[in-house]
Amino acid sequence: MAPLPSAPTAPRSDEDAADAPPYDRRRAWLVTAMIVAFMVINFADKAVLGLAAVPIMDELRISNSTYGLVSSSFSLLFSLSGLVVGFLSSRISSRTLLFVMTLTWAVAQLPVLIVAAVPTLIAGRVLLGAAEGPAASMSMHALYKWFPAHRRGVPSALQIGGAALGTLVSAPVLTWLITDHGWRSAYAALAVVSAAWALVWWCVGHDGPFDHARPSGTGKQPPGTTHLPYRKLLLSGTVLGSISSAFGAAWALSLSHVWLPSYLRTELGMAPGTSATVISAVSAFSLVLLLTVSPLMDALKARGVSSRWSSGATQGFAVCLAGCAMAVFPFVDAAVPRLLLIGLAFGTVAVAIPLHYMTAAEVVPTAQRGALFGIVAATGTLPGLVAPYLTGRLIDGADTAASGYTTAFLIAAVVMVLAGLLAVTAIRPERDARRLGLGQEPHRALADSAR
Numbered sequence: 001m002a003p004l005p006s007a008p009t010a011p012r013s014d015e016d017a018a019d020a021p022p023y024d025r026r027r028a029w030l031v032t033a034m035i036v037a038f039m040v041i042n043f044a045d046k047a048v049l050g051l052a053a054v055p056i057m058d059e060l061r062i063s064n065s066t067y068g069l070v071s072s073s074f075s076l077l078f079s080l081s082g083l084v085v086g087f088l089s090s091r092i093s094s095r096t097l098l099f100v101m102t103l104t105w106a107v108a109q110l111p112v113l114i115v116a117a118v119p120t121l122i123a124g125r126v127l128l129g130a131a132e133g134p135a136a137s138m139s140m141h142a143l144y145k146w147f148p149a150h151r152r153g154v155p156s157a158l159q160i161g162g163a164a165l166g167t168l169v170s171a172p173v174l175t176w177l178i179t180d181h182g183w184r185s186a187y188a189a190l191a192v193v194s195a196a197w198a199l200v201w202w203c204v205g206h207d208g209p210f211d212h213a214r215p216s217g218t219g220k221q222p223p224g225t226t227h228l229p230y231r232k233l234l235l236s237g238t239v240l241g242s243i244s245s246a247f248g249a250a251w252a253l254s255l256s257h258v259w260l261p262s263y264l265r266t267e268l269g270m271a272p273g274t275s276a277t278v279i280s281a282v283s284a285f286s287l288v289l290l291l292t293v294s295p296l297m298d299a300l301k302a303r304g305v306s307s308r309w310s311s312g313a314t315q316g317f318a319v320c321l322a323g324c325a326m327a328v329f330p331f332v333d334a335a336v337p338r339l340l341l342i343g344l345a346f347g348t349v350a351v352a353i354p355l356h357y358m359t360a361a362e363v364v365p366t367a368q369r370g371a372l373f374g375i376v377a378a379t380g381t382l383p384g385l386v387a388p389y390l391t392g393r394l395i396d397g398a399d400t401a402a403s404g405y406t407t408a409f410l411i412a413a414v415v416m417v418l419a420g421l422l423a424v425t426a427i428r429p430e431r432d433a434r435r436l437g438l439g440q441e442p443h444r445a446l447a448d449s450a451r
Contacts (some may be wrong), residue, residue, distance in 0.1 A: 012248075022209055028146035031208065032155050034201055035139045038098060039162025041194055042135050043257075044170035045105055045128060046074075048190060049121075050261045051174050051276070052183035059183075062118060064401075067176055068392020069257040073122045075384035077130035082381070082404055085134035086374010090367060095205045096133065096144035102198040109191035124422035130309030133381075136163075137373035140357050144369070147209030152361075154295050158356040161290040164350055165258075170284035175276035196301040227365060228436055233372060236436065238363045241312065241426030242356040246380025248319040248419025249349035249356075251387050251412050252326065256282070256346040258388040259408070267402055278339065286344050286350035293351050297358070312427030315355035316420045320350040349416070352423075356380070362429035364435060387412065 049056070049071060057067055085097060136159075143155050177186040178361040233239055256279075263276040293314065300310040322345050329341035339409035357373065364372045393407040398404030 003437070010064070023148060023151075024146070024209070024231065028155075028208065030204060031146050031206075032158055034197075034205055035143050036162035036165070037157055037197060038102065038135070038139055038167035040169060041102070041105070041190070041197055042132055043163045043166030044174065045109075045132065045190055045194070046168050046257045047167050047279075048174055048186050049074075049125065050258045051184060051279075052178050053172065053258075053262045054265055054272075055183050056121075060116065060118065060121075064392040064395040064404075065088060065389070066118060066392070067393075068258070068389040069309035070118065070121045070125060070389045071388035071392075072385055073364070073389075074125040074129040074132075075381065077124050078133040079378035079382055080209055081130045081133035082137060082374050083139060083378035084374070086371045086377070089134075089138060089141055089374065091371030093207050094138060094145065095207060097138050097197050098142060098205060099202050101131050101135055101138070102194050102201065104128075106191045106198070107195070109187045113187055113191075116184070116449040129384075131159060134374060134377070135352070136160075137357070138370065140354075141207075141370045142207070144361070145210050148210060152358065154298070156358060157290045157293070157295065160350065160354040161287050163353070164283045164286035164290060166283075168280045168287060171276040171279040172273075175272050179272050184316060230368070230371070230375070232436060233364055233368070235374065236363055236432040237426035238312070238429045239360055239372070239376065241423040242360040243376050243380045244419045244426065245315040245319050245352040245423035246356045246376060247383060248416040248423075249325065249352040249385035250347050250381045251415050251419075252322055252346055252349045254387045255391065255408070255412055259405070260342075260346060261393050263405055266355075278342070282343050282347045285347040287353050289348065290354065293355075295356065307359060307429040308427060308431075310359050311355045312429065313424050315352040315359070316423030316425075316427065318348050318351040319420030319423065320417050321420075322346070323413045323420060326409050326416060327413035330409050356423075359427050359429050363432045363438065365438065381417070386425060406434040431445060 053067060056062075057064075062070075089097065094386065105128060107123050108131060111124045111127075114120065140156065140159055143159055144152060147155050174186045174189075177183075177189060260282075261275055261279060264270045264278055265272065296312065297311045303308065325341045325344035325348070329338050329345055332338040332341060356376065360372060360376050361369055387408075390411070391405075394408045394411075395401050395404035398407065
C-alpha cells in the first residue's frame with residue numbers, strides 16, 4: 001500500500017535507504033497471530049465473571065450492588081497500571097511486559113478456586129485488572145514495532161478483532177463449562193490457557209525493528225527520536241478526542257461484559273445457551289466491522305483522505321450511533337428489532353478502539369508512543385470503574401429491575417453520544433502534528449518504510 005499522500009515528502013537518499021529498518025513480513029505476522037491470541041484470552045478473562053454472574057450470585061447470595069462492586073473492582077488498578085506500564089515500556093521490552101502480564105492473569109484466577117467468597121472474587125478481579133490494564137495498549141505498541149506506519153491498519157484491526165473474537169469464542173465455551181461443569185471450571189481453564197500462552201510467547205515474541213530508527217552515523221537525529229512535553233501532547237485536540245472516543249466505547253463495553261449476560265437471562269428470559277449465542281453474535285458483528293473498517297481507513301488514506309475524516313470522524317460517529325441504539329432498544333418490544341439494536345449498541349463501539357490508537361499515534365513521537373498509549377488507555381477506560389457498580393445500584397434502587405436497567409442504558413447513551421461528538425469535533429491529526437512540529441517526521445517515516 002502506498003504511503004499517505006496528504007503531504008509531500010522529500011526525495012529519499014541512498015543514505016536514508018540504508019537507515020530504514022527491514023520489514024520481516026513472516027515474523028511480523030507470526031507476532032500478530034500471537035497478539036490476536038493474547039487479546040482473545042484477555043477478553044475471555046473479562047467475560048467470565050459476567051457469563052457466570054447468575055450462578056455466582058445465586059450460590060454466594062449477593063445483591064446486584066455487590067456484584068456490581070465486584071465487577072468494578074477489576075478497574076481499581078486497571079487505569080493506574082496502564083499508565084505506569086506505559087511509561088515503563090520505553091525501558092522494558094514488549095516481550096517481557098506481555099510475558100509477565102499473562103502469567104499474572106493465570107495467577108489471578110486462583111483465589112476464587114481456593115475459597116469462593118466475595119473477598120476472593122474481589123482480590124482476583126483487582127489483580128486481573130492490574131495485569132490487564134496495559135494489555136491493549138502494550139500489545140498494540142508491540143505490534144507497531146513490527147510494521148511500518150502505512151501497514152498498521154489491518155494488524156491493528158486484527159489486534160482489536162482478537163477482543164471481539166475472545167468474546168465470540170469464549171461465550172459458548174465458557175457457558176458450556178459453567179453450565180455442565182460448574183463456574184469454577186471456567187476460571188481453571190483460563191488459568192491454564194494464560195500460562196500456556198506466556199510460555200509460547202517467551203519463545204517466539206521479540207521486539208520488532210520499527211521501535212526506533214537506527215542511527216545513520218551522520219550525526220543527524222533519526223526520525224522518531226523527537227521528545228515533546230507530555231502536557232503538549234495530552235492537550236492536543238487529537239489526543240483528547242481519541243481519549244473521548246475510547247471513553248464512550250469503554251462505557252458500552254463495560255456494560256457488555258458485566259451486565260448484558262445477566263440482562264439477557266433475567267429480563268429477556270433467555271436460556272444460558274441462547275444468551276451466549278446472542279453475545280457471540282454481537283461479537284461477530286464487531287469482528288466484521290473491525291476487519292472491514294480498518295482496511296478501508298488505510299485505503300482512504302492512500303487516496304489522500306485526511307486522517308481527520310478517515311479515522312477521526314469514523315470513530316466518533318461509531319460511538320454516537322451506538323449511543324443512539326443504546327437509548328432506543330430498552331423501549332422496543334419486538335424481539336428481532338430489539339436484538340438488532342442491542343447489536344448496534346454493544347457491537348459498533350468496537351470500531352473506535354483501533355482507530356483511536358491510530359489517530360493518537362499520528363501526533364506522538366515514536367519514543368513516547370508507549371507512554372502516551374498508556375495514558376490514553378488509563379483515562380479512556382475509566383468507565384470500567386464506574387459503570388458496573390452504578391448499574392448495580394440503579395437496579396437495586398429501582399422499583400423493578402427492568403426500570404433500573406433502562407435508566408443505566410439511558411445514562412450510557414448520553415455519555416456515548418457526547419463522547420462521540422467530542423471525538424468528531426476534536427480529532428485533527430494533520431493539524432496537530434504540524435502544531436507539535438511533527439509535520440515532516442511522520443511523512444518521512446512513512447515514505448521510508450514504504451520503499
